[in-house]
Structures are given as C-alpha cells and as structure tokens.
Amino acid sequence: MTPNIMALPPMAFCDWARPFVEGSLFAVRERMVILLAQGAGRGKLEMEFSEFFEEYCGLAFLFEPSEKSLLVTLDECAAFSHLKCRVKDVETHRKTSPAGRIARRTGGGILGAPSPEIKVSALSDADFRALIETLVNWPLFAARKRVVKLLDTVSELGENTGLPASPQFPSTFVEARGQSAFLEFFVCYLELEQFLEDYDYDADEHLALRPEVAERLERSAAAVEAGTAELTPLAEVAKELGIELQLRKPKNKRLFRSART
Structure with a gap:
C-alpha cells in the first residue's frame, strides 16, 4: 500500500523515496x-537508448502502484497548484x-489502441x-538531483542528531521541501511518459533469430499449412492451465443459421 508521503516522518520518507531516484x-x-559530447555515432547511441528505454520502463513499473496516491496528494494540496496544471x-x-x-512497458499492446506515430x-x-x-535534457533529471540532495541532507541531519523524531527535525525537513521536490520529480516522469507515447520502439527489432530456431519455425x-501439424485442442490447453472456457453463443440464432447457409 502506498503511504501518504505528506504524513511520513522524514526518515521514513527518505527510505520510501530513494529507490525512485537511485535506479x-x-x-x-x-x-x-x-x-553526445564525444560526437559518437548512431550505433553507440542506439545501444544506450535501448538501455535508457528499458530503465525508463523500470521506473514506470516502480511508480505504477503509487501513481493514484501521488495524484490524490497533488489534488488535495493547494500548494501544488502549479504541478496540478502540468498534470492536467x-x-x-x-x-x-x-x-x-x-x-x-511489457512489450505488448491492446487491440484497438492507437499506435505511436513515430518509429x-x-x-x-x-x-x-x-x-x-x-531525453538527456528532460527536466526529470534536474528534479532528481534536487530530490537526492534533499534526501541526503535529511539523512545527514538524522545521523548527526540521532533524534529524527525531534520537533526541530521535521520542521527542517519541511523547509527543505522534500515532498514537494519529489512530487515535481513525479510530474516530470508523467511528462516524459506522455512524450514517449508518440515513439514506437522495439528493442528486439533488429535482432536476428538463430538459424536453428528460424528453421524450426519455418x-x-x-506443417500447419499442410495440415500435418500435431495441434492441441483449445479445450485441452485450457484444462491444463486450469482455465474455464466461456464461449460466446450467437445472440441471433436466425442470423447465425442464415450465415451458415
């Protein structure tokens, strides 16, 4: 369950937030x-872009369970009106x-969903x-630096005082605007996600099948085309997987009979 980050004690918030900014x-x-500074060719950039896209998906999966809670936090606090405008x-x-x-994120898609426009x-x-x-200049990375700096400050204060629950410590953290910085980081992530929606990227697109695998597929x-393949009936597959088949019956039997004739 995602906690209310505005109600978390400073050290607890640090522990919760660090995985998001240390990936x-x-x-x-x-x-x-x-x-980019070295003027590297496309091949090297493509290799790093592949890693970038994979790690971006990892961050997305990390945010997934918390997204609704973070959006509620933004919506309920008037101090974040500027971030709410960006979310809208x-x-x-x-x-x-x-x-x-x-x-x-899992490399699939949904039937009927719009396809990205840019390959x-x-x-x-x-x-x-x-x-x-x-991508490298996306505000997400500057926001991440601010979050890391604030988290490090809180951790250092906690270690030095040994009293992370003291009255002075939470006020120091509030002044540091740790939660606010993290929420801005979250909104930057949402903006990056929306930007990448227009791009169609398949990391496996240029990978070649091993010859023996390609031959087996052929x-x-x-065999399927010739009718000689040994196929397993759908009912048997469902039984093996423990799935109950629910086959739809035609609503209009008259239309169904006429279609058959």
Whole structure:
C-alpha cells in the first residue's frame, strides 16, 4: 500500500523515496550525455537508448502502484497548484489508457489502441540524435538531483542528531521541501511518459533469430499449412492451465443459421 508521503516522518520518507531516484536510468543518462559530447555515432547511441528505454520502463513499473496516491496528494494540496496544471496538461494530451501504458512497458499492446506515430528505427541520424538530446535534457533529471540532495541532507541531519523524531527535525525537513521536490520529480516522469507515447520502439527489432530456431519455425508453419501439424485442442490447453472456457453463443440464432447457409 502506498503511504501518504505528506504524513511520513522524514526518515521514513527518505527510505520510501530513494529507490525512485537511485535506479540505473540516471547512470545511463550520464553515459548518453558523454556520448553526445564525444560526437559518437548512431550505433553507440542506439545501444544506450535501448538501455535508457528499458530503465525508463523500470521506473514506470516502480511508480505504477503509487501513481493514484501521488495524484490524490497533488489534488488535495493547494500548494501544488502549479504541478496540478502540468498534470492536467499531460492527461489532456495522453493517447493511451493506463492498461495500454502497462502493456507497452511489457512489450505488448491492446487491440484497438492507437499506435505511436513515430518509429524510432526510421528516424534519420539527425532526428535520432535530436531525440537523444531531448531525453538527456528532460527536466526529470534536474528534479532528481534536487530530490537526492534533499534526501541526503535529511539523512545527514538524522545521523548527526540521532533524534529524527525531534520537533526541530521535521520542521527542517519541511523547509527543505522534500515532498514537494519529489512530487515535481513525479510530474516530470508523467511528462516524459506522455512524450514517449508518440515513439514506437522495439528493442528486439533488429535482432536476428538463430538459424536453428528460424528453421524450426519455418517447419512448424509449413506443417500447419499442410495440415500435418500435431495441434492441441483449445479445450485441452485450457484444462491444463486450469482455465474455464466461456464461449460466446450467437445472440441471433436466425442470423447465425442464415450465415451458415
């Protein structure tokens, strides 16, 4: 269960928030910055972009259980009106449902959901480089630095005083605006997620199948077409998996009979 971050004691908030800002995504971003400064070719940038996208999905999965709670926190506090405006803008321009976003993180999709308009592999070298430059300069990373600095300050104060629950300690933390900084980091993540909705990226697109695997798939497809494949009935598969099949019956039997004739 996601806690109310505004009600957490300072040290408890630090422990809860650190996993969000200490993931590998931020190390990948630093490597991308270095490659851009070195004028690296597309091949090296694509390798890091693949890592970036994977780690971004990891951050998304980390935020997933907390997203509703964080949005409620933003909505209930008047001090975050500027962040609420940014969230509203994200929600206005989103093209996918929550289920669609989850499916995309796992490499899938939902039938009928809109497809991304921009295929990353089809971008020109200049456009791909521009995309990388946009990503490494996303406000998420500056917001993350502020959160890390505040968390480190709180941890240091707690260790030095040995009294993280003292009256002075929470007020110090409130003045540091730790929760506010984290919520801004969260909103920056939502904006990045909305931006990436327009990009179609498949990390496995250019990977080649091993020859023996490709040959086995070709044999299987040929056997199905020839009618010689040993297929398992759907009912048996469902029974093995412990799934109860619920086959839909036609609502209009007259139409069904006429269709058969």
